[in-house]
Amino acid sequence: MLGQEIRYACRTLRKTPFFAGAALATFALGIGASTAIFTVVDSVLLKPLAYRDSGRLVTAWEHAGFLAGGPVGPNPRHFDLWRKRGEAFRAFTLLRHFTNGLTLAAEHPRVVAIVTSLPNLFDILEVRPVHGRLFRADDGAPGHDNVAVITYSLWQNFFQSDPDVVGKTFRLGDTPKQVIGVLPADFHFPNANALRAFHTGQPISGATEPAVFIPAALHLDQFAWNGEYGNWVALGRLKPRVTVPQAMAQLNTVEAQVLQEIPASEKREGFTLTASLQPMQEAVVGASRSVLWVLMCAVLGLMSIACLNLANSQVGRAISRRREAAVRAALGASAGRLLWSGLAESLLLAAAGGALGVGFAFGGLDLFRRYSPIDLPRLAEVHLNGTVLLFAVVLTLAASISSGLLPAVRFLRADPQPALQQSNGRASGSRQSRRLRTWLIGIQVFGCTVLLLITGLFSRSLFTLLRQDKGFETSHVAIADVRLTYPADASRIAFDDAVLANLRAIPGVESAGLGSAMPLEGETWIEGIQRLSGPKRETLINLRWASPGYFETLRERLVAGRFLEERDRKLNSIVISESLAKALWPNENPIGGLLRVLAQEKDFTVVGVVADSRSTSLKTAPPRMAYLHYGYRTPYNTLFLARSAGSADTLIPQMQQAIWKFAPDVTIARVKTLESQVTDSLATERLETMVLIAFGGAALLLALLGIHGVLSYSVAMRKSEIGIRMALGATRSQICRLTLAEAGVPVAAGLAAGLLGAGLAGRFVQSLLYGTGPVDLPVMAIVTGLFVVSAGLAALEPTRRAASVDPLEALRSE
Numbered sequence: 001m002l003g004q005e006i007r008y009a010c011r012t013l014r015k016t017p018f019f020a021g022a023a024l025a026t027f028a029l030g031i032g033a034s035t036a037i038f039t040v041v042d043s044v045l046l047k048p049l050a051y052r053d054s055g056r057l058v059t060a061w062e063h064a065g066f067l068a069g070g071p072v073g074p075n076p077r078h079f080d081l082w083r084k085r086g087e088a089f090r091a092f093t094l095l096r097h098f099t100n101g102l103t104l105a106a107e108h109p110r111v112v113a114i115v116t117s118l119p120n121l122f123d124i125l126e127v128r129p130v131h132g133r134l135f136r137a138d139d140g141a142p143g144h145d146n147v148a149v150i151t152y153s154l155w156q157n158f159f160q161s162d163p164d165v166v167g168k169t170f171r172l173g174d175t176p177k178q179v180i181g182v183l184p185a186d187f188h189f190p191n192a193n194a195l196r197a198f199h200t201g202q203p204i205s206g207a208t209e210p211a212v213f214i215p216a217a218l219h220l221d222q223f224a225w226n227g228e229y230g231n232w233v234a235l236g237r238l239k240p241r242v243t244v245p246q247a248m249a250q251l252n253t254v255e256a257q258v259l260q261e262i263p264a265s266e267k268r269e270g271f272t273l274t275a276s277l278q279p280m281q282e283a284v285v286g287a288s289r290s291v292l293w294v295l296m297c298a299v300l301g302l303m304s305i306a307c308l309n310l311a312n313s314q315v316g317r318a319i320s321r322r323r324e325a326a327v328r329a330a331l332g333a334s335a336g337r338l339l340w341s342g343l344a345e346s347l348l349l350a351a352a353g354g355a356l357g358v359g360f361a362f363g364g365l366d367l368f369r370r371y372s373p374i375d376l377p378r379l380a381e382v383h384l385n386g387t388v389l390l391f392a393v394v395l396t397l398a399a400s401i402s403s404g405l406l407p408a409v410r411f412l413r414a415d416p417q418p419a420l421q422q423s424n425g426r427a428s429g430s431r432q433s434r435r436l437r438t439w440l441i442g443i444q445v446f447g448c449t450v451l452l453l454i455t456g457l458f459s460r461s462l463f464t465l466l467r468q469d470k471g472f473e474t475s476h477v478a479i480a481d482v483r484l485t486y487p488a489d490a491s492r493i494a495f496d497d498a499v500l501a502n503l504r505a506i507p508g509v510e511s512a513g514l515g516s517a518m519p520l521e522g523e524t525w526i527e528g529i530q531r532l533s534g535p536k537r538e539t540l541i542n543l544r545w546a547s548p549g550y551f552e553t554l555r556e557r558l559v560a561g562r563f564l565e566e567r568d569r570k571l572n573s574i575v576i577s578e579s580l581a582k583a584l585w586p587n588e589n590p591i592g593g594l595l596r597v598l599a600q601e602k603d604f605t606v607v608g609v610v611a612d613s614r615s616t617s618l619k620t621a622p623p624r625m626a627y628l629h630y631g632y633r634t635p636y637n638t639l640f641l642a643r644s645a646g647s648a649d650t651l652i653p654q655m656q657q658a659i660w661k662f663a664p665d666v667t668i669a670r671v672k673t674l675e676s677q678v679t680d681s682l683a684t685e686r687l688e689t690m691v692l693i694a695f696g697g698a699a700l701l702l703a704l705l706g707i708h709g710v711l712s713y714s715v716a717m718r719k720s721e722i723g724i725r726m727a728l729g730a731t732r733s734q735i736c737r738l739t740l741a742e743a744g745v746p747v748a749a750g751l752a753a754g755l756l757g758a759g760l761a762g763r764f765v766q767s768l769l770y771g772t773g774p775v776d777l778p779v780m781a782i783v784t785g786l787f788v789v790s791a792g793l794a795a796l797e798p799t800r801r802a803a804s805v806d807p808l809e810a811l812r813s814e
Contacts, residue, residue, distance in 0.1 A: 009344035027353020030303040032360030035392045037299045043382040052126040057280035060234040065272030072230035073197030080220035085254045088247035092236040093118045097192035101667025109667040112211040119215045132166035132181035145217040148177040152185040154211040173485035194284045194377040198230030200522030202617035205680035226266040248277040302695045305447045309702045310403035312440045346404025354396030374683045442746035448699040449754025455696035456779035458689045464771030471613025472554040477674040478651035480640045483667040492634040502658035512642040513550030516635030520681035528598040531584045545630045553641045561591040561608035569631035574604035580624040581609045648673040704794040711798035727807040739802045743795045
């Protein structure tokens, strides 16, 4: 029976190719998009980490009172006591991420992400190598730490899958490392954004998955008691039957002991210490959880609108087939047979659309993994699997039933006697049928309005971020991120001086400078600073090292005093931001004032005040900043900047040559324009906004097609009624108003309900928005106007057709 109905459905659909093609495309795109988003959600959020018994893995954070509560990576000395006294943990390790250049011969270094950790990292993760061995305890001893474990992909791509790779030597920077092992192909470790020791909410652009692991030769008892917060990540494995709350309580007991053991001379005002534990998976996923669930809800909302649209179309087809249903019922067809006949088209279209959709999802995910514009945690683990395929099957069945059940029930309820009495073979459709289709349109409009308003909020948020005053100019500026291996002495200063001279000699370069941190990558070098005269109150700042020309290249505004100059190389000079100056000297001139940088244990004289800038993130308020001359303490990571009179893109190869001209073996981690850095810093916001715009546009198109279809069908079914009305004196304008009212009622009701629903939905995404709230009147006005205009255009052609009915022709057809 099912086979007969499927074959009959194929013949029926062959007679209506436009409907069949549109329905197939709707199912394919809807199921494909839903499957792709669910694959990401499943791989990132739902699947456990790919380590043995990963539910026992936790990350430990420290909350220092003077750092506004944290959480941050722990002080290594405090961690040492956690490890020795924390009986809830089977093992504890300390790790940190960085990047450097990897070379085998004389070519330019290849930039790789590196993890340095205590030697027990792989014991905690319970990983086994495919070649060689992993770390032993003695690999963490000074002089025995020049070994490395590499990932499977690095072994394949850099060492060409050499079976004798164990024992081979390469250089990280200028330090030789010997390969002792290769990790399995399915091993993936979170990058610097996923396990960041200092949470700033601003990701590092271009962060890649670690490819090299090296042991850290640390004497933890040599660290200061107070400091080094936010530089390391503590990772542990709980003992069996120990819960996270139990382990955290024990860790805080140890933390109270740490607080007692810290010398009074190292404690600061308001100094408190607590610890917290977080499942490793929760720490890795981070802020991606909210974004992915928003996208999942959006795509399921779009899929629901698509199913409603198809159900509306199918209801019309079911009404037109009432005579067929009546004939089959009169000839003895059972209710089950009629129900299958009504569902067959939807099942066939959904099955074919689902198969195409899974194919689209597979291809789209492959492209997304290769060219993802955002740093999504666990991206390498995003693959179609059995769970995803089961989701696709369930979604296909749900889509076919939701779009076909109402039409099938209408088909089943056909009354043979009145249907067979129709002389022209055309079903006019009852008032109940029209009411049903009107309700379906209203629900579509409601869902579409909510989706469009959420899209509008995200668009407004992104627009606000892009248009706000940054405090610096990005056009015509290129920036190079250089990783130095020179010691912090005259050799590094000589390198910086030579490269700056080379950059300034490039034709067309107006100014050049260097800094110690890439703009828009979060807060770094959080230090305490204190005014020497007046209240002895510590203020936290972001400390930077810069050169003369740094502020001029970024075109930051000078508020008072002067910028850094060459003479400051031998002077204890400091430039501070406007907000810091107001905090320390609220009613005084800060120029000439003395400041002590507590970690440096040195005093500096304020020579200039620069305007506040959003140099750490566009999504947070400008931080308090202080700048020292790079000659005082040359930064390990050096950021060279150059401003050109022409395009910044032309500077990129010239900057590379200017750097390699002095040192061909130096590692250039990144060279890019400052405008592209701004774009990269908002990659997540751009992606979620563009995806929502695509979903919102598709939902609007489906809703308009539904309005057009309902009105077109209504005009066709009510042709005789319209003819009678016109014969009795109704004008064309009255017919137009009658037709428009049929669409206007569900559109107005759906819009009103959608505006209320979006206000509630906006509260759930409020944490993802910037510069706007869950209720934004301009966005509501724009969406309402867009919908009214679009609905009017969708109703224009059916209304024109209704007003053009010839009364004589309409009456003659009866």
